[in-house]
Amino acid sequence: MYDEKILTLYNSIIQNHSRAPQNQSPINLITHQAIAINKFCGDEVQLNLKYNQNNFNISDLQLIAKGCSISIASSSIVSTLIIGLSSEKINLTRQIFEKMLDNQNITDTEIMLLGDLIYFQPLSQIQIRKKCSLLIWKSIENIKPLNPIEI
Amino acid sequence: MNPNISQIRKDFPILSTIVNEKQLVYLDNAATSQKPIQVINKLTDYYKNTNSNVHRGVHTLSGKATDEFEDVRLKVAKFINAPNYKQMNPIIWTRNTTESINIISMTWANDNLEENDEIVVTAMEHHSNLIPWQRLCKRKKAKLKIFPINNNQELDLKYLDEYINSNTKLVSIVHSSNSMGTINPIKTLIKKAKSVNAKVLIDGAQSVPHMPVDVTDLDCDFLVFSAHKMLGPTGLGILYVKKDILQNLEPHFLGGEMVLDVSYESATWNDIPMKFEAGTPNIADVIAFGSAIDYLNDIGMSKIREHESELTAFALNILDENKYLKNNSTLFGPKNILNRSGVLTFHSDIAHPHDLGTLLDNEGIAVRTGHHCTMPLMKSLGVPATLRASFYIYNTEEEITKFFECYSKSLRFFDNVR
Structure with missing residues (x-):
């Protein structure tokens, strides 16, 4: 059988997210967009976003992800986490996620923020695949406003 | 046996x-081959016992390093059976296969390609044998034609006459595909190219390490490959250029080593092949590559x-x-x-x-x-x-x-x- 880290990484929750990613349906209004491509492997993530005009949080989104199961599953999980969160909270979640990948200790409160992202913890031992799980975060770095597009 | x-x-x-x-x-x-102990030892032995700059020194170590460095050039010329290599060695050291192709695109091809001329590559080229030609063709208003492949990822030779014709200036093709494993019938393509007076560049990065490649028999104009895929060190590429082209080829990089005489106004170039190697070359890796060639020759x-x-x-x-x-x-x-x-x-x-x-x-x-x-x-x-x-x-x-x-x-x- 495979190592513990492989079995943890490719558990059923991650597998399910990679086979059937969340938030794939088109949204009715796109105010912002983000795209990230991993130029080494060709994986792609696109986020079509609708921002709440009052509190500037993401109120709705569509995820379009192509690539390996790690990049698709992490994108799917992140897409479920960021709806309704402030940009500060989103940044904090990313920081905790990266702390986890760097094998640093994280508190129970921080674990709560990570949700199902906790299953990517084995990537701290598989350096080469870390970038797959970070692609969605790279896209979030590059969120740009669009002239609102009504669908 | x-x-x-x-x-x-x-x-x-x-x-x-x-x-x-x-x-x-x-x-x-x-992607890259592993290295036998003979190559590893040669590399460390060079740094321990021979390290010195080549060509210009009068001291013992410089002479030894120069001899070993130039011996490997002869060894490589012989390895690919370059014609008359003892009279004029047609092996130019580069950083890798990619650089070898880029040099030809920026020298011979840049000097010879005209508007509406055609360069033919195949649908299975590595990016290194595609992008340099894309840029050159755009600059020169020339055409880049992609030779089609069939469902088994082999060249579809029924298109031979259509793709290689009187407009073709260069056929630049991979011998053995790095992604599909296809060994292309390069003799057929070279023969066709010669019949229309086109030159031929062979990307041998995946063939020279794995099978006999004889440039005299092939009659190609350029052959490019990398040392690191054939038991040698990384950071060393090989560019073979046929004699008639080599004699008129302009150097791409200018500076030390490649000159004969320099004034404040102008310079004259060193002999072939040194005029194509500006600056201190990759001496240690060339010398270690010699051991890789010996190793391959010993097996056959x-x-x-x-x-x-x-x-x-x-x-x-x-x-x-x-x-x-x-x-x-x-x-x-x-x-x-x-x-x-x-x-x-x-x-x-x-x-x-x-x-x-x-x-x-x-x-x-x-x-x-x-x-x-x-x-x-x-x-x-x-x-x-x-x-x-x-x-x-x-x-x-x-x-x-x-x-x-x-x-x-x-x-x-x-x-x-x-």
Whole structure:
């Protein structure tokens, strides 16, 4: 059988997210967009976003992800986490996620923020695949406003 | 007599490495080969005992380094059977195959290509034999034509007359495909190119390390390849240029080493091939590469090709008998062993190659996953990436059996959670 880290990484929750990613349906209004491509492997993530005009949080989104199961599953999980969160909270979640990948200790409160992202913890031992799980975060770095597009 | 593989394996220290608590099975040879102890020792021996700059010194070490450095140039010229190499050595040191192609695109091709001329490449080129020509053709308003391939990823020779014609100035083609394992019928293409007065560049990065390549017999104008894929060090490429072109070729890089006389106003160039090598060359790696050439010569390039063909036949036979793999995995490239190399590239709908590659790595097996620098080809095949196993002289049937066991196991692992 495979190592513990492989079995943890490719558990059923991650597998399910990679086979059937969340938030794939088109949204009715796109105010912002983000795209990230991993130029080494060709994986792609696109986020079509609708921002709440009052509190500037993401109120709705569509995820379009192509690539390996790690990049698709992490994108799917992140897409479920960021709806309704402030940009500060989103940044904090990313920081905790990266702390986890760097094998640093994280508190129970921080674990709560990570949700199902906790299953990517084995990537701290598989350096080469870390970038797959970070692609969605790279896209979030590059969120740009669009002239609102009504669908 | 077949080469003694178990004896050969003892020369490669890295092959005893343990990866993820498993014995390493190194099947990523198309990316880079491993290095025998003879090459490693030569490199360290050079730095310990000979290190000095070449060509200009009058002291003993400089003379020794120069002799060893130039001996390897002769060795490489002989290795590819360059005509009359003792009179004018046609081997130019570069950083890698990519740089060799770029130099030709920026010198000979830049000087000779005119508007509406055509350059022909194939649909299976590495990016390094595509992008330099894209840029040059745009600048010169010339046409870049992509020679089509058939469903087995072989060149479709019915297009020979259509694609190589009186407008063709250069045919720049890969001999052995790094991503599909196809060995192209380059003699046929060279003959056709010559009949229309076109020049031919052969990308030998995946052929020169694995089979006899004879430039006199081929009659190609340029041959490019890399040392690191043939047991040598990284950072060293080879550019062979045929004599009639070499004599009129302008140097691309200018500076020290490549000059004969310099004034504040002008300069004259050194002799061929030194006029193409500005600055201090990669002396240590060239000298160590000499040991790699000796190693390959000792085994014999025909024997190496034979061994890899046997491994490939063995692999194709396992695939043929494994129903699960047959139904769940596609092997690209020719089915005929005569025109395929030891490069096996797979796609499966069950899982992405990167995920399969991680599971194989967990078993100690090193394969390459990705687009293999052939993105247009991947797009035309409708796959984002593939999983590639590639063989060399030190690989064994046991390793190939293990690869297929673990590849099947990784597919079943993802298949079970579908």
